Amino acid sequence: MSEQRENNPVIRYTLGQRFVAESTVVIAIVIWWLTSNSLPGGALPAPMDIARAMWRLFTDPTQLSHAGTTAMRVVSAVAIATLLGAALALLPRYVKWTSGIVNAVIKPVLGSFPSVGWAILGTIWFGISGLAVLWIQVLILIPFCLINVLEGTKEIDQEVEEMGTSFGRNRFRMFWRIELPMLVPYILSAARIAYGVGWKVSLVAELFGAKSGLGRLMLRAQEFGQADVVMAICFQIVILFFLGQILFDFIIRKVAGNTGVA
Amino acid sequence: MSDVLQSSARPTRKFTPVSIYTNLATVLFVVAVVGVWHIYSLVMPEYLFPGPWPVLKRALTMWSAPQTAELALMTLFHVFGSVAIAFVIGTALAMLAHFFPIFHLAIYGRITGFLNSFSGIGWAFLGILWFGLSSYTVIFAVTAVLVPFAVINAGAGLKALDEEISEMSYSFARNPARRITLIILPLLLPYLFATLRVCISMAWKVTLTAELFAGRGGLGTLVNLARQRFDTEIIFSIVLLLILVVFSLDRFVLERIQNKLRNNYVV
Numbered sequence: 001m002s003e004q005r006e007n008n009p010v011i012r013y014t015l016g017q018r019f020v021a022e023s024t025v026v027i028a029i030v031i032w033w034l035t036s037n038s039l040p041g042g043a044l045p046a047p048m049d050i051a052r053a054m055w056r057l058f059t060d061p062t063q064l065s066h067a068g069t070t071a072m073r074v075v076s077a078v079a080i081a082t083l084l085g086a087a088l089a090l091l092p093r094y095v096k097w098t099s100g101i102v103n104a105v106i107k108p109v110l111g112s113f114p115s116v117g118w119a120i121l122g123t124i125w126f127g128i129s130g131l132a133v134l135w136i137q138v139l140i141l142i143p144f145c146l147i148n149v150l151e152g153t154k155e156i157d158q159e160v161e162e163m164g165t166s167f168g169r170n171r172f173r174m175f176w177r178i179e180l181p182m183l184v185p186y187i188l189s190a191a192r193i194a195y196g197v198g199w200k201v202s203l204v205a206e207l208f209g210a211k212s213g214l215g216r217l218m219l220r221a222q223e224f225g226q227a228d229v230v231m232a233i234c235f236q237i238v239i240l241f242f243l244g245q246i247l248f249d250f251i252i253r254k255v256a257g258n259t260g261v262a
Numbered sequence: 263m264s265d266v267l268q269s270s271a272r273p274t275r276k277f278t279p280v281s282i283y284t285n286l287a288t289v290l291f292v293v294a295v296v297g298v299w300h301i302y303s304l305v306m307p308e309y310l311f312p313g314p315w316p317v318l319k320r321a322l323t324m325w326s327a328p329q330t331a332e333l334a335l336m337t338l339f340h341v342f343g344s345v346a347i348a349f350v351i352g353t354a355l356a357m358l359a360h361f362f363p364i365f366h367l368a369i370y371g372r373i374t375g376f377l378n379s380f381s382g383i384g385w386a387f388l389g390i391l392w393f394g395l396s397s398y399t400v401i402f403a404v405t406a407v408l409v410p411f412a413v414i415n416a417g418a419g420l421k422a423l424d425e426e427i428s429e430m431s432y433s434f435a436r437n438p439a440r441r442i443t444l445i446i447l448p449l450l451l452p453y454l455f456a457t458l459r460v461c462i463s464m465a466w467k468v469t470l471t472a473e474l475f476a477g478r479g480g481l482g483t484l485v486n487l488a489r490q491r492f493d494t495e496i497i498f499s500i501v502l503l504l505i506l507v508v509f510s511l512d513r514f515v516l517e518r519i520q521n522k523l524r525n526n527y528v529v
Contacts, residue, residue, distance in 0.1 A: 117504075238376065
């Protein structure tokens, strides 16, 4: 137990550290504001312009629908990629001869495949559609989930598994009752990472293959030289990214508490 | 001690029936994938799905045009330029947080957190608005994406530094420059190299995206031109080439150097 605590220390920051951290943010905003005042109009929008653009993004129904569309795509892609990644990671545990296929072929090829390659090929094959975006996102996210769940399978407690075998030989029951609960924190952690990456790659996918979504909105803003909208969309993604991470952390803590696996 | 011996011992390779089946299955899988790719390409239009042989041929013949080599060199310049800048900035930030813990939350909680969640495409578009379509924009966007990875990796290395050796060095010499150059940097070398490895592997993929949107040179520009002309063969060839380069560089060069460093510095 103490070892577990050592591995997952909760960092408590001092008042001084908090002061320096918040001061850094304030100084960065002040420098940004001063620089935007000294540059020709539009090159670097002032913080207030970004705040206004962000307000529009969060309140205007049309623009909010773009964010909603992207969010739906990200969540769906994360769910599909987590399922496929976990299935691929678990395959060598049950079908031993597939370990080379997963570890030496699928993992490195998907891991080194450039995301823009998927984006272009997706658009060529499926045209400009929601399916193309989903396909692109899923293929980019799978290696992140695969690697995380693969690490999890290495950490499965052999003694608990042996005990499970001594109580019952049914392979499915063993998986459902023993292995899956032990893997859940790793699967959730994979989903958390995929969610973070998903927001960032959603723009790549939507720039090529979508008629709606934040990526499309950003492309239009860039074509019209609206730096404030480009930056506001990036900040909106930062906010949605952090909100999702907080939600995932909460779920992971709850699940870890219930399963006893940290 | 046993750990040290274990890590430095060269593993002996045994061919068991299981490993033979696994290797055979892997080879058959690759052959099957190429076979399915070939058959599917026969029933699909060439601009949608070119076959493996035309792609392989194009991947080899495209180098006869001097322009391709020029573009590839430009990509190399973008990759290694941004890796170098991101590595220096990331390591400096991680060291600042380690040696002056007052900055820990500012660096890990604010700067790295923000950079990590900011979209790479966003940096590329902002770069276009600020620097125009140029190599500066590509290097700026790729560096911004790589910095958080460099900070996190270098930070993990600094966290693993042996406190006792650091303390011993402090008792032998009070000069901070001597302690950093003679003790801390050699101890950090394997971790710094791991940081470099992560950055290089990531940089290839990010550079291609940045070049596609913001570059006036590089393989990303070539991919963009091919996309506009529906020249799928070129796109497949560059993707194939990139997978081979990234995988080979990582597995046969960087991993070997890292293992050597790990053994030399007994991490």
